[in-house]
Amino acid sequence: MPARLFLLCRGLSWRRHGVFGRSSCSRRAPRMRRSRGRWVCAESVRRWRRVWEQGGVSALRRRAATGRPPKLDDAQVETLRAALARGAQAHGFEADLWTLERVGAVVEQITGVSLSRASVWRLLTGRLGWSLQRPEWRAVERDDAEIARWIAHILTACPAPPEAASTTKPADLNRP
Incomplete structure (x- = not known):
């Protein structure tokens, strides 16, 4: 059988x-x-x-999945992991943010292998275990000391809003 x-x-x-x-x-x-x-x-x-x-x-018994072998071997991936851990500024980029294009350029610079954007994404999320993270954008003119002063002095000096029902909206007669 x-x-x-x-x-x-x-x-x-x-x-x-x-x-x-x-x-x-x-x-x-x-x-x-x-x-x-x-x-x-x-x-x-x-x-x-x-x-x-x-x-x-x-x-x-089950066999390993077949298909095209990866362009980067395990040693190259580990070299790339160490290079990416140093940050984007260490590789000559202005901001310390990684984009798919920047990672692709570093991959080509280190290993000599050119990867598409989709392949870079699979490399980052699959083999390196990274996830999508978007930076929190703040205004260049932001002054944290001025914000703290405003909250401490001006905002606390404002009277609290009344807790009575609004006079601009009619009451809902259907509510119990």
Whole structure:
């Protein structure tokens, strides 16, 4: 029973999945079987059996995801992490803020690899664990001492607003 082995290899119970046993196909397509709240195609079970017959239980285990290898290896990512930790001003930028373009320029300067904005975003959020943070903007003319003086002297000298009902709005007659 290769499908049983397939499910057991993944830590799943074949009884609970219902791959073998009573067929509940009558309500769905005839080649589908109910499996853990989902429908499994009979062709999948046949494919699992072929794989099991050719490679045994180890062939049924999950494999690492395939796809294009990353442009930066782990050593380059760690070098980049240290470079970004020094700040943007250390790399010749005017403000100490990182943008995707700035990070891309530093990546190209350090590793020689050119990354798109989307790739830089995936690098920052995925491999480096950074998140989007927007700086709190303040006026250049802001004077914190003047603000504190205004709050202490002028604002406290103002009378408190009356707590009576507003005379500009009519009363709501529908409220209880």
